[in-house]
Amino acid sequence: MNAQDNCIFCKIVAGQLPSNKVYEDDDMLAFHDIHPKAPVHLLVIPKSHVDSLADCGAGEGQVLARMMLKVPELARAAGCSNGFRTVINTGPDGGQEVYHLHLHVLGGPRHAWKGPLP
């Protein structure tokens, strides 16, 4: 069995679990976090499984760059008119809970954010 066989984000990529998608192309997927910590809380993931940022190498360089460059457009489209935060939690001390690399995008009026933030 591969690590990704039990990976919820791989299952979302494969359409085996539902998600509220906001963007998809050949390499990446973006969808709403199931437990939003802010009025806008998106997750951006590569379609190809990699556990975390610490497991990325040159092979992930292109998709990482594409994900990062897509964020402002996704944030704007989701209604972030006054900025946003991007977060990548890595490993146990980084607070990572899902071991499929993902980038959080948080936005909306600050008074409406809920702690603890991701």
Ligand code: 5GP
């Ligand atoms: P981490 O702590 O690993 O950086 O963040 C994992 C995030 O994934 C959490 O914010 C959590 O709410 C979100 N999440 C966990 N399971 C699911 C799911 O099945 N669907 C969606 N859309 N988000 C999920």
Ligand code: ZN
């Ligand atoms: Zn995965």
